Amino acid sequence: MEADLVALYTRNQVPQDLATWLEKSGVLSIANFANWITARDQIEDSIIKASGLYDGDRKVLAGLRMAWREADAQTQFSLKRVSDGVPEVALDEPLGSTQQDALDAVFFDRYHFSLPVQLRPADSLLGRVKREFDRGLPTFLPLSKVKSAFQATRTSEAKRHKAGDIRIMLPDADDPLPSQRLRDVMLRLEVLVNAWGLAGTAPALSKYQSGSGPQLLTCEWQDAVTYLRHIKDRAEILMDTYAESSVVSYVTAVEEAFRGHALDFTRRKDSPLTWGKALEQAVEKFPITWNDYLKLLSPGLSSSPVASSAPVPTQVFGQRGSASPDAKGAKGKVATATHTGSNKKICKAFNDSRTCPTPCRRGEVHCCDVLLMNTNRACEQKHPRTQHSASQHGQPSSRPNL
Numbered sequence: 001m002e003a004d005l006v007a008l009y010t011r012n013q014v015p016q017d018l019a020t021w022l023e024k025s026g027v028l029s030i031a032n033f034a035n036w037i038t039a040r041d042q043i044e045d046s047i048i049k050a051s052g053l054y055d056g057d058r059k060v061l062a063g064l065r066m067a068w069r070e071a072d073a074q075t076q077f078s079l080k081r082v083s084d085g086v087p088e089v090a091l092d093e094p095l096g097s098t099q100q101d102a103l104d105a106v107f108f109d110r111y112h113f114s115l116p117v118q119l120r121p122a123d124s125l126l127g128r129v130k131r132e133f134d135r136g137l138p139t140f141l142p143l144s145k146v147k148s149a150f151q152a153t154r155t156s157e158a159k160r161h162k163a164g165d166i167r168i169m170l171p172d173a174d175d176p177l178p179s180q181r182l183r184d185v186m187l188r189l190e191v192l193v194n195a196w197g198l199a200g201t202a203p204a205l206s207k208y209q210s211g212s213g214p215q216l217l218t219c220e221w222q223d224a225v226t227y228l229r230h231i232k233d234r235a236e237i238l239m240d241t242y243a244e245s246s247v248v249s250y251v252t253a254v255e256e257a258f259r260g261h262a263l264d265f266t267r268r269k270d271s272p273l274t275w276g277k278a279l280e281q282a283v284e285k286f287p288i289t290w291n292d293y294l295k296l297l298s299p300g301l302s303s304s305p306v307a308s309s310a311p312v313p314t315q316v317f318g319q320r321g322s323a324s325p326d327a328k329g330a331k332g333k334v335a336t337a338t339h340t341g342s343n344k345k346i347c348k349a350f351n352d353s354r355t356c357p358t359p360c361r362r363g364e365v366h367c368c369d370v371l372l373m374n375t376n377r378a379c380e381q382k383h384p385r386t387q388h389s390a391s392q393h394g395q396p397s398s399r400p401n402l
Contacts, residue, residue, distance in 0.1 A: 002029045005071075007098035012067040015060060021051045034071040043068060094123035095130060103130070106201040111221055119187075121195035122152035130199040133218040138266055138275055140259060143252060146188040146195075180245045185252060186232050193228045196275060197221030223276030226343060230283050231255050233338045233345075234290065242297045250296040257289045258282045284376055287335070287397075335371040335397040336385065337378035346378060351385040371397045 008030060009019045027033050037046050043064050054060040095103075100123070108114055121129070125147060132138050200219025235251045242250075258279070265278035273281060339345055347364035349356040360366055368379035368387075372394040379393055390396060 004096070004099060005030050005033060007096060007102055008033075008067050008070060010102070011098050012063040012070070013059075014063050014067055015054065018047075018051060018053050018060065018064075021053060022047070030071045031075050033068065034075040037068070040065045040068050093127050095127045100126070103198050103201060107198050107221070110201060111197075115194050115198070117150045117153075118148055119190055119194055120149040121191050121198065122147040122149050124152070125191070125195050126198055129195045130202075133199050133202065133275065136266075138263060140256075140263065141192070143185060143188045143192065143255070146192045148187075148191045180248055182235055182239065182244055182248050182251070185248055186228075186235065189231065189255065190228055193224040194221075196224045200224070200274075200276060217276070218274055219276040223280050227258075227279040227283060229339070229343075231258075238297070242299060246296055246298040250293050253293045253296060254289055257292065258286065261286050261289075287376070334385070334388075336369045337371045338369070339378070340365055340367065340380055341377050368393065370394075373397045 005028070006019075008014075022033070022036075027036055037043060044061060047064060048057075048061060049055055094100075103126075104114070125141075128141070129138075196219045200217050200221065202218055231251065231254070235247060238247045238250070259282070261282035262275065262278035265273040265281050266275060336351070337346060345364045346369045347356050347360045347362065347366050348354075348369065350360065350364075350366045351369045356362075356366070358366055365380075366382070368381050368383050368385055370379045370385055370388045370393075371377070372379055373396060374394065376397070379388060379396075381393055383393070388396065
């Protein structure tokens with residue numbers, strides 16, 4: 001049964017058992033419900049008496065009549081739009097308030113968290129993502145187009161210009177240029193991630209489901225947040241070395257590439273993945289993406305002439321402490337991880353020359369951060385990176401020279 005129809009029943013207080021009977025009879029959408037009968041005076045015989053439920057209950061009959069009138073009106077409106085050559089529903093059209101409330105309720109029930117307005121997607125963004133998930137066809141939305149609910153509700157004051165005795169009022173541009181601040185870009189990505197989490201609370205289409213296991217969601221919020229953390233943690237490391245504008249260009253390109261790989265995973269003919277799992281696989285299967293756009297990085301400004309004239313390193317995420325000779329990768333640069341397999345942050349100071357007392361003063365995990373070739377995960381044993389041995393602890397992955 002479609003979510004819009006569930007919201008329609010709820011709004012008009014149609015009992016759940018009657019809605020279940022209608023669903024078993026084949027009423028799965030608002031269009032089905034509107035065309036189940038041809039006039040509202042048929043509801044009593046065709047639904048109430050036919051189901052054997054609530055015969056003589058005038059309150060239920062009144063609710064059904066109102067629900068049918070709404071369904072019929074929506075169907076007629078959709079037909080008119082189609083006949084006029086207008087899409088039945090605009091992709092960016094906000095969801096109905098009842099449907100949005102239903103998404104919020106399911107999200108809170110599952111994750112026990114309410115999104116603040118600054119991190120909540122704008123109504124048009126949520127509507128777009130939800131409709132794409134319902135169709136099973138996610139599309140690519142640039143981060144520059146992402147708006148939070150807070151941004152969408154801000155009223156921009158018109159600019160006043162005077163030309164002689166005439167005053168001209170020009171509104172602000174609807175689509176500002178992409179931000180050159182990393183904080184703004186990461187905030188937009190977080191808003192988009194939350195849109196995926198909210199819209200993804202609906203069960204995935206059957207094409208994603210294999211076997212008789214628990215029903216999949218279109219996108220688990222945890223998977224989307226893990227993806228955000230992966231991008232954000234690496235971006236923050238770069239800010240110590242490179243100019244912010246170049247980091248923004250680099251991170252934006254890398255993130256878009258990861259999403260492109262994720263789209264491929266969702267559109268495979270054989271065993272397509274849900275959006276959350278597609279993001280997870282894109283990061284896991286294509287770590288080389290981080291090295292594909294290194295030329296976009298440029299050194300940051302420095303007061304030291306020596307530092308400012310230093311060449312741009314070819315390895316983005318180098319470590320201050322070198323690994324043991326036995327742990328060197330095939331090209332001499334060991335790949336490292338930022339988190340354990342259970343998404344706990346690994347202490348970098350413990351692994352390099354800075355060292356860190358135990359327990360960690362930042363509450364992070366003291367374990368080896370070397371990325372193993374056979375598992376594509378951190379070693380996670382209790383020694384630091386400098387004591388990692390390929391023969392004893394596992395062959396490390398290497399970062400290629402570009």
